[in-house]
Amino acid sequence: MKNQAKKSLFPIKFKALILSKSFQDLIWDDVVFKGPLLHGQVLVKIFYSGICGKQIEEFTAKMSKDKFLPHLLGHEGSGEIIAVGPNVKHLKRGDKVVVHWMKSKGGQEADLPKYYWNKKNLNAGRVTTFNEMGVISSNRLTRIPKNSNLKLAALLGCGLSTGLGAILNEAKVSSSDKILVIGSGADWD
Numbered sequence: 437m438k439n440q441a442k443k444s445l446f447p448i449k450f451k452a453l454i455l456s457k458s459f460q461d462l463i464w465d466d467v468v469f470k471g472p473l474l475h476g477q478v479l480v481k482i483f484y485s486g487i488c489g490k491q492i493e494e495f496t497a498k499m500s501k502d503k504f505l506p507h508l509l510g511h512e513g514s515g516e517i518i519a520v521g522p523n524v525k526h527l528k529r530g531d532k533v534v535v536h537w538m539k540s541k542g543g544q545e546a547d548l549p550k551y552y553w554n555k556k557n558l559n560a561g562r563v564t565t566f567n568e569m570g571v572i573s574s575n576r577l578t579r580i581p582k583n584s585n586l587k588l589a590a591l592l593g594c595g596l597s598t599g600l601g602a603i604l605n606e607a608k609v610s611s612s613d614k615i616l617v618i619g620s621g622a623d624w625d
Contacts, residue, residue, distance in 0.1 A: 446469065453508070455507055457506060467508070470552065475547070476545060477549060478546075479517070479520075479570075479571055480572050483514050486595070508564035509564065509566045510563070510566035511536070512565060513590045513593055514584075515533055526579070527579060532579070532586065532589075534577070534590070535563055544573070544574055546573035
């Protein structure tokens with residue numbers, strides 16, 4: 437058994453939410469990733485996904501005409517690492533992660549993954565979370581403790597980075613300032 441070739445994980449088929457030919461046309465259907473994982477790519481089993489205002493603007497066509505339809509959606513969530521691509525050093529199989537759109541200092545910017553829907557190319561960014569599995573750029577993943585609440589962790593993907601951006605870039609709060617946060621904007625049950 438030791439010398440027997442390891443069975444390939446790919447191709448892999450999973451369900452995903454697809455923004456189809458016209459705005460507001462969402463389809464829950466099978467998507468295929470043929471593999472293999474490329475430099476900096478990580479296969480993540482998505483447990484929870486959040487939705488933010490930018491994603492709603494995309495769905496309702498308030499952002500402008502979308503030249504990449506059909507495509508996958510979602511850029512904040514939580515999950516578990518299933519496999520890592522070449523040169524991914526800071527993550528390993530079994531790690532729990534927050535999935536986010538902001539680039540982090542760890543990991544590499546990976547090429548866009550190649551997904552297929554009905555045997556045709558399906559567009560996707562370096563992060564998608566409205567799917568059962570996602571091929572995510574390793575610099576868009578942050579490892580969290582194994583016992584973390586993954587439902588709560590999904591909110592960190594966009595909410596924390598947006599909040600920090602507002603505090604640091606808009607309000608220009610420094611470490612010597614005193615601030616008061618009223619409300620959290622989420623139901624924590």
